Amino acid sequence: xxxxxxxxxxxxxxxxxxxxxxxxxxxxxxxxxxxxxxxxxxxxxxxxxxxxxxxxxxxxxxxxxxxxxxxxxxxxxxxxxxxxxxxxxxxxxxxxxxxxxxxxxxxxxxxxxxxxxxxxxxxxxxxxxxxxxxxxxxxxxxxxxxxxxxxxxxxxxxxxxxxxxxxxxxxxxxxxxxxxxxxxxxxxxxxxxxxxxxxxxxxxxxxxxxxxxxxxxxxxxxxxxxxxxxxxxxxxxxxx
Amino acid sequence: xxxxxxxxxxxxxxxxxxxxxxxxxxxxxxxxxxxxxxxxxxxxxxxxxxxxxxxxxxxxxxxxxxxxxxxxxxxxxxxxxxxxxxxxxxxxxxxxxxxxxxxxxxxxxxxxxxxxxxxxxxxxxxxxxxxxxxxxxxxxxxxxxxxxxxxxxxxxxxxxxxxxxxxxxxxxxxxxxxxxxxxxxxxxxxxxxxxxxxxxxxxxxxxxxxxxxxxxxxxxxxxxxxxxxxxxxxxxxxxx
Numbered sequence: 195x196x197x198x199x200x201x202x203x204x205x206x207x208x209x210x211x212x213x214x215x216x217x218x219x220x221x222x223x224x225x226x227x228x229x230x231x232x233x234x235x236x237x238x239x240x241x242x243x244x245x246x247x248x249x250x251x252x253x254x255x256x257x258x259x260x261x262x263x264x265x266x267x268x269x270x271x272x273x274x275x276x277x278x279x280x281x282x283x284x285x286x287x288x289x290x291x292x293x294x295x296x297x298x299x300x301x302x303x304x305x306x307x308x309x310x311x312x313x314x315x316x317x318x319x320x321x322x323x324x325x326x327x328x329x330x331x332x333x334x335x336x337x338x339x340x341x342x343x344x345x346x347x348x349x350x351x352x353x354x355x356x357x358x359x360x361x362x363x364x365x366x367x368x369x370x371x372x373x374x375x376x377x378x379x380x381x382x383x384x385x386x387x388x389x390x391x392x393x394x395x396x397x398x399x400x401x402x403x404x405x406x407x408x409x410x411x412x413x414x415x416x417x418x419x420x421x422x423x424x425x426x427x428x429x430x431x432x433x434x
Numbered sequence: 435x436x437x438x439x440x441x442x443x444x445x446x447x448x449x450x451x452x453x454x455x456x457x458x459x460x461x462x463x464x465x466x467x468x469x470x471x472x473x474x475x476x477x478x479x480x481x482x483x484x485x486x487x488x489x490x491x492x493x494x495x496x497x498x499x500x501x502x503x504x505x506x507x508x509x510x511x512x513x514x515x516x517x518x519x520x521x522x523x524x525x526x527x528x529x530x531x532x533x534x535x536x537x538x539x540x541x542x543x544x545x546x547x548x549x550x551x552x553x554x555x556x557x558x559x560x561x562x563x564x565x566x567x568x569x570x571x572x573x574x575x576x577x578x579x580x581x582x583x584x585x586x587x588x589x590x591x592x593x594x595x596x597x598x599x600x601x602x603x604x605x606x607x608x609x610x611x612x613x614x615x616x617x618x619x620x621x622x623x624x625x626x627x628x629x630x631x632x633x634x635x636x637x638x639x640x641x642x643x644x645x646x647x648x649x650x651x652x653x654x655x656x657x658x659x660x661x662x663x664x665x666x667x668x669x670x671x672x673x674x
Binding site: 245270274 | 446489513
């Protein structure tokens, strides 16, 4: 990764709130920052001069998840004049330089991180079972955390998660994207659990099923036989 | 206006879709570009290094409208790698330089406009009766156009208007912002006409009135006496 401004747009970053669903919880992908104690961040990166914004967001998500075609949408630009914690970034660049992995001259590297970045927020929805976690260049590790039990995130990244979640709640019905968090086939109960995890409230089972079926976007497949036949649930698939 | 990158964030712009309502139409503020034939643009500008994004959007809107506190919200970032029409911008900078008004060195001025700008879209809602139109530094003039009868806008500005209108339609009810397009007091009929202009479809009068009153956000004031007393409509005000 080189950061010369002939390669990347200066003072502009992208941060991705990658949502996954497992164990009844809506989860967010969070990276622990390399060489820093107790400092976590959303997966982020910069925009190449030759790249569309959405291509950059895809690349940043792909680097950490291995997912080539996640559902991806914007949820806002974050650009408060004081959003950058200068002291924190200075400490981070010093630590990274000590690792000896950055090919740039120290002065250029420090200069790159010394100014405010306006960050464009994208959220991604992935089938968590398809993800192969992979740390980014400045990540010590990357892991899933329940959205209501995140570690301490740097700068305004917690506000970004809140913004992404608010947008996801607005979009879930209108854009019919809950299916993006599930495997290709799923039971009605799994779908309801995704809604309950996203909105953090229970849904009435009969109403929920009727509403989903009335949308006309679900294809009913075979039953899942794992116990008594009369209790076996149907599998569904989202009609593209 | 100087454009040295010590003052402004490079490769980042803000374009504002300023909506107003008059004569039964939803209107958008559009500037004719100075020294160019038949070239129109949304009011835009750059972000000062010391400025929050939302402050920059306020400044850009204020410069053209005189309105200090419009309703303002983001509707998306536009950053396709090929979004800049290089030939058009080159022609524009040549024309502007010929005017002799730009204090920057020609090479710096050309360099500033030669790269892609990622543009952050903000939309504003104003009471059109309160607006004092004022051309920006590169505007020949600035005028209101019905949203469905816009002149030919440069680059992706027509897509920006479409994006802003889609966001306005999503927000109108949820954020209760229709009142921002009206004077402080208004009749139920005016409010309905704003909804009809934004959504471009008729609303049933009784249903509309019931829905608005049920929201519990309207304060009923005196009647407007202009003809027969029994036909005089009530005035309403939005409870802050």
